[in-house]
Amino acid sequence: MALDPQKSVPDLLSDLVRQSSSLVQQEMQLARTEVSEKVSKLGAGAASIGVAAALLMAGVVILLQAAVALLVSFGVSTPLAGLIVGGVVALIAYILLRSGMNAMKADSLMPKRTTEQLSRDATMAKEAVR
Incomplete structure (x- = not known):
């Protein structure tokens, strides 16, 4: 896009807003398309699983x-063999x-290192305020 020396500043600003809006719309459409493709692949993967x-x-079952x-x-x-395998x-x-x-368990999911770091940070912040 060539810069037109005949255009005024308000015209240039208007073009900038219009083109920015168009760019955002195109980016949103691209994102929707990409997400749609990813969801399709996810569905195919889930079906395979x-x-x-x-x-x-x-x-x-056949191996058992x-x-x-x-x-x-x-x-x-035969009944005892079934009981052994089943057991x-x-x-x-x-x-x-x-x-x-x-x-x-909840304990194993708790982010212990982060919690400890936050506790240390809070202690350091309290000491810095004193």
């Missing part, structure tokens, strides 16, 4: 059935559940 989880569950069949082939009765899986699930619950 859902399908993978379903297939993983099916695979785990194979473990029961293996125990039966070693001479363990081991339940124990593993319980351990993972407790571990996850401990990781999610």
Whole structure:
């Protein structure tokens, strides 16, 4: 855009406001488009995770059935083999559940270093005021 020496200062300011407004509108449209693309990718990723989880569950069930069949082939009765495999899986699930619950306790989520730093800063500020 060439500077027109015939334009007055109010005209130049008016052009500046108009072009700035247009630029902001274009930037907002670009941001909306970009967010829309990201949301689409996120949805596709979530769908893939859902399908993978379903297939993983099916695979785990088949592997557990194979473990029961293996125990039966070693001479363990079918009901006892099912109880053994089910008990081991339940124990593993319980351990993972407790571990996850401990990781999610409020104490473990508290930003301890930041809290300590803020406390030190407050103490230093009080001492500086005295």
